[in-house]
Amino acid sequence: MAHKKEDIKGELYGDEVREKLEEFAEKGWDSIPEDEREEWFTRFKFWGVFHQRSGQESYFMMRLTNCGGVLGPDQLRAIGQVAREYATGPIENPEFGNGYIDFTTRQSIQLHWINLEDVPEIWEKLEGVGVSSRSSGGDTMRNISGCPVAGKADEIIESRPILDEIQETIRGDDDLCNMPRKFNISVSGCRQGCAQDSINDIGLEPAWKLADGEKRKGFNVRVGGGLGGREPRRARPLDLFVPPEKAVETVREFVEYYHELGNRENRSNNRGRFFVDEHGTEKIRDDLDERLEFEFEPAGKDFRDEYTYNAGKPREEGPHDHVGVYEQRDGLNYVGLSVPVGRLTAKEAIALADLATEYGSGEVRLTRRQNPIIMDVPDEDIVPLLSEPLLEEHTPEPSPFVRGGQACTGTEFCSLALTETKVRLTRTLRWLRNNVDVPDDVSQIKIHYSGCTADCGQAMTADIGLQGMRARKDGEMVEALDVGIGGGIGEDPSFIEWVHQRVPADEVPGLLKQIIEAYVAHREGEQTFREWVEEMGVESIIDLTEPVETDYDDPCLHDAKQSWYPFADDESPAPTRPDGSPISADD
Amino acid sequence: MSKRVLDVTAYTTFDYLQGSAAGIDWENDGIMVLNVDSDEADGVVRLSTELDPMDQERTEQHADHVELFPDQARTLASKLREAADRVDMEVDDD
Ligand code: HEM
Ligand code: SF4
Numbered sequence: 269m270a271h272k273k274e275d276i277k278g279e280l281y282g283d284e285v286r287e288k289l290e291e292f293a294e295k296g297w298d299s300i301p302e303d304e305r306e307e308w309f310t311r312f313k314f315w316g317v318f319h320q321r322s323g324q325e326s327y328f329m330m331r332l333t334n335c336g337g338v339l340g341p342d343q344l345r346a347i348g349q350v351a352r353e354y355a356t357g358p359i360e361n362p363e364f365g366n367g368y369i370d371f372t373t374r375q376s377i378q379l380h381w382i383n384l385e386d387v388p389e390i391w392e393k394l395e396g397v398g399v400s401s402r403s404s405g406g407d408t409m410r411n412i413s414g415c416p417v418a419g420k421a422d423e424i425i426e427s428r429p430i431l432d433e434i435q436e437t438i439r440g441d442d443d444l445c446n447m448p449r450k451f452n453i454s455v456s457g458c459r460q461g462c463a464q465d466s467i468n469d470i471g472l473e474p475a476w477k478l479a480d481g482e483k484r485k486g487f488n489v490r491v492g493g494g495l496g497g498r499e500p501r502r503a504r505p506l507d508l509f510v511p512p513e514k515a516v517e518t519v520r521e522f523v524e525y526y527h528e529l530g531n532r533e534n535r536s537n538n539r540g541r542f543f544v545d546e547h548g549t550e551k552i553r554d555d556l557d558e559r560l561e562f563e564f565e566p567a568g569k570d571f572r573d574e575y576t577y578n579a580g581k582p583r584e585e586g587p588h589d590h591v592g593v594y595e596q597r598d599g600l601n602y603v604g605l606s607v608p609v610g611r612l613t614a615k616e617a618i619a620l621a622d623l624a625t626e627y628g629s630g631e632v633r634l635t636r637r638q639n640p641i642i643m644d645v646p647d648e649d650i651v652p653l654l655s656e657p658l659l660e661e662h663t664p665e666p667s668p669f670v671r672g673g674q675a676c677t678g679t680e681f682c683s684l685a686l687t688e689t690k691v692r693l694t695r696t697l698r699w700l701r702n703n704v705d706v707p708d709d710v711s712q713i714k715i716h717y718s719g720c721t722a723d724c725g726q727a728m729t730a731d732i733g734l735q736g737m738r739a740r741k742d743g744e745m746v747e748a749l750d751v752g753i754g755g756g757i758g759e760d761p762s763f764i765e766w767v768h769q770r771v772p773a774d775e776v777p778g779l780l781k782q783i784i785e786a787y788v789a790h791r792e793g794e795q796t797f798r799e800w801v802e803e804m805g806v807e808s809i810i811d812l813t814e815p816v817e818t819d820y821d822d823p824c825l826h827d828a829k830q831s832w833y834p835f836a837d838d839e840s841p842a843p844t845r846p847d848g849s850p851i852s853a854d855d
Numbered sequence: 856m857s858k859r860v861l862d863v864t865a866y867t868t869f870d871y872l873q874g875s876a877a878g879i880d881w882e883n884d885g886i887m888v889l890n891v892d893s894d895e896a897d898g899v900v901r902l903s904t905e906l907d908p909m910d911q912e913r914t915e916q917h918a919d920h921v922e923l924f925p926d927q928a929r930t931l932a933s934k935l936r937e938a939a940d941r942v943d944m945e946v947d948d949d
Pocket of ligand 2: 676677678679682683684685686718719720721722723724725
């Protein structure tokens with residue numbers, strides 16, 4: 269028997285959903301019959317429109333898509349303007365106010381507190397500059413991830429044309445809109461490994477073969493990777509090398525193969541990684557070989573031992589993120605900003621777009637570390653750009669904590685969350701910056717925070733990973749964190765090991781200070797955090813550190829599991845009309 | 856000790872309970888997660904527990920699952936209710 273969600277999708281999905289959504293928007297929130305809400309919300313997700321959690325009825329989150337993190341001139345400005353006008357809720361966030369945008373770890377942007385009634389107008393404004401929200405949620409192909417500076421930085425293989433073609437011909441194909449589950453594609457062409465192809469359903473990574481004394485470049489294909497949720501997997505090699513001109517059809521064939529054969533009955537084990545477990549890489553390779561016209565070749569030699577992105581390697585071996593000023597291959601430069609926890613106010617987003625136009629080509633790109641990059645800045649404009657107020661705030665030369673900080677949504681908008689994340693991590697990073705000294709050569713300590721074990725914030729692969737939990741303190745339930753260390757990706761991905769679990773949130777910064785000070789005191793030479801943990805062993809770090817209260821002031825220690833908003837004292841006004849007035853039951 | 860085996864989210868039945876793992880001559884006390892979910896495909900209710908990974912000193916990190924047919928799950932529910940009533944009664948007498 270097919271899963272209930274399959275029936276809902278089978279009835280109506282993909283591009284047709286849009287018309288219905290526009291109809292509801294026209295008639296208002298109340299026009300969605302209460303007993304049909306669940307099925308409509310499931311469908312709306314295909315169009316990037318997600319109903320917010322309980323207590324926030326009638327408000328939606330909108331996720332925007334792009335391909336490989338590229339926003340053309342004017343796109344970010346339009347998004348900022350939309351956020352300023354429409355992404356305003358019934359309550360202010362204590363750090364970010366009202367009207368803000370979130371950069372995500374899949375190189376997209378999310379807007380919150382959107383009223384359904386406003387969606388058509390928002391689409392009109394965004395689509396006018398080429399920004400879409402199609403296929404950004406639900407059981408679809410998600411943002412195709414690629415190196416955000418592809419085409420501008422040194423690449424082994426040009427990946428931009430391939431990314432664009434996959435976007436247009438595969439992700440854009442309405443016949444493939446209804447996948448068994450969400451599906452992630454990544455293509456990387458660079459030496460940094462920043463598209464993190466090790467964690468996608470299908471990832472292409474550069475490789476080479478020797479033929480007639482010449483190096484032929486192409487891609488090795490890996491399938492079935494995925495972090496988060498139950499049972500994470502690294503993508504497994506298919507032992508398949510494809511030349512660049514066959515890359516797109518290979519991806520298409522694997523997508524169709526999973527689209528046809530993926531399990532549509534049991535949603536607990538039908539993600540691509542379980543599909544690969546079930547069929548095995550050999551069978552998948554054989555089947556693809558049969559379905560594809562060209563001759564299959566065994567994998568080529570890859571460049572993994574050179575990957576540096578979040579690999580915990582010393583700095584001189586290559587950049588570990590895109591923060592800072594880097595030369596492009598055309599002689600211009602790109603400037604990567606650091607936005608703590610990935611959130612910008614609408615005003616800042618518009619200012620960023622203006623700076624990109626004033627000093628660069630107007631293009632802004634997004635990384636997988638929730639940060640924006642201003643592209644195409646000539647040498648002589650670097651100094652004036654760096655002295656702009658926005659770049660002093662979100663500086664390309666941040667403290668190693670701010671630079672490495674990353675957080676998922678948390679209780680603010682996520683119904684699965686056990687704790688608040690973004691405001692807490694923002695304050696924690698600030699506290700660490702003011703209270704912990706690290707030597708100048710330490711440029712990276714990646715602290716990633718997820719509000720629950722689904723781990724959208726990628727805590728499992730951080731230097732220091734934090735996961736939301738609850739604990740008892742002074743007789744009361746409080747928000748707490750599991751704290752682990754020593755994760756990372758790169759050539760040899762590893763997950764964190766716990767040092768302390770269920771640490772009351774107000775004792776976490778004190779614990780982090782001890783861990784970091786131990787690292788600073790004991791690292792040998794320029795050892796990175798991850799190298800140090802590996803050498804020191806987690807056991808000794810457990811013994812010598814403990815959670816402790818400090819002068820850090822936690823924003824929402826007391827368990828707010830039932831609250832409609834983590835910082836609210838009053839009752840929720842939701843559901844409301846677009847003007848914010850409550851829709852009462854007797855209207 | 857790394858990633859928890861059981862998902863812990865706001866939908867988890869209990870994210871904080873006292874529990875233990877015990878052998879013949881040892882016992883590990885700790886905090887435990889307990890979850891109940893239904894597997895419609897297999898026709899069972901699943902009850903799962905996991906002691907916090909760092910409290911599992913004597914055992915390999917793991918979770919336990921028990922599968923109950925619907926009538927067994929109902930029997931369990933009524934046993935739990937009866938036991939809870941006995942405990943409440945005791946408390947009322949104090
Ligand atoms: C909270 C964490 C820790 C802090 C703040 C800390 C701090 C320090 C400091 C300030 C020193 C003197 C360093 C110096 O004179 O250069 C020291 C020495 C030492 N610590 Fe730690 N430490 C911590 C954790 C650890 C851990 C986890 C271990 C072992 C597993 C350890 C083993 C040692 C040893 C062996 C020395 C003597 C080193 C030497 O003489 O070269 N410490 N510690
Ligand atoms: S990790 Fe958990 S809390 Fe964070 S966004 Fe994902 S599901 Fe929500």
